[in-house]
Amino acid sequence: MSSSYPNPRALTLPLRDLVRGVRQHAGPAASIVSHALEALPGPLRHVVEDITPFDPKGAGLSGPPSPAAVAGAAAAMQGADMSATEMAGCAGFAISVLLAEAEQPDLLVSETILAMCWHDAETAPHRAAAMVQAMIKRAPYGVAPGMMNAPRPDETLALRVYIGAVLWLLTEPGDANTPEEELVRIAGWLGAGSLDACQAALHDPAALEAILRDVAERI
Amino acid sequence: MKEALHVLEKSNMPVRKTIRRARWFVSSFRDFIAEVEQDTGQVLSLDEPKLLQAFGNWFRAFEAQKYKAQEHRLEYVTFAAGLMLRELVRHGPVTATPSQGSHDQPATFWPEGYLYVSFCLAVRDAVIEQDFSLTADTAPKLGDLRAWWSFRENVEEDVNLAIGFFEEFAGETPNWTMPGQFLPQRIEKQLGTKPQPRKLT
Known part of the structure; x- marks a missing residue:
């Protein structure tokens, strides 16, 4: 049936x-x-x-995007074209991994809002910085309406998650040694180490872009 | 034990560059733990966020003094590996399960420290071999338990001393006065008086 x-x-x-x-x-x-x-x-x-299907990933996003999509996202961060749907899928995957890592897997990630973030960012001269700024403005994850017991999202975590997600989007795809989930976690950890610098440059897209690219190169 | 770093060969870049990428650093460190566990019988657990903190700090420290290395690249390799050891000791990403039996070997006396030193030496040796076609002679101090006692006790007081101890373990003359500073002139003076890495045949 x-x-x-x-x-x-x-x-x-x-x-x-x-x-x-x-x-x-x-x-x-x-x-x-x-x-x-x-x-x-x-x-x-x-x-x-x-x-009542039970989805262990909580937010219900599927597994990692295809290697082609991951490579496409990295190229898009450098100026190539990418559809909003594909970018939203990649960014949503990264955010869901980072939320799970922060023990907040029940927060709902919106690919619709992420697609809107990409619409904002793709026309900006500094795409990675613009993507972080768009995510701060639009808040692509949160508590699903009607969820009474879910924790409220906190702003420091949000910034850490957005920076980690964009760092992963900037980096080259993983391989058999380092699957994408691990690269996202690495991006999150390195992003946490550069949080203060990113925060100080939040209103200076060129400076923020330079920091993000510098950290992404270390991944 | 640099054979345990074979994962680094999967990258298309030289070891000195590969090790500066977090993904390769983490996977080679994880492989290295498995190798040391097999060799020593120790059970070691890894805290990856701490390892990444150590990596991030090491990378910044490495970049901060790299400009001094232009004419002294070989010497900077040992110093950079010493910086790596300092950050590993500082952040302590590995925990060994306490074991019964004698603790009269470096690997059993301080399993975590032994792992960190072995890893940093392996990275140093791999870079020296690849970039300079030299093999590094390690000093007898590496197996000297008294040196390990001193190493463990001193880095608890001042973690910068890990760099001096690393230089000693690597067979070079340590800089005890300012171990955290790369002083190539000081090294130049020593070049004529101490054994050097030997050319590969």
């Missing part, structure tokens, strides 16, 4: 965000009913499981 639940990847961005939000609500519900589900006969259990 197949589920009529829509595949988020098949939807346009706002709907994908919406479905991830619904799934986030469904996650705790699924864990609450999981013991009861064991008592149900197979076919019925599968129907209920399909209604």
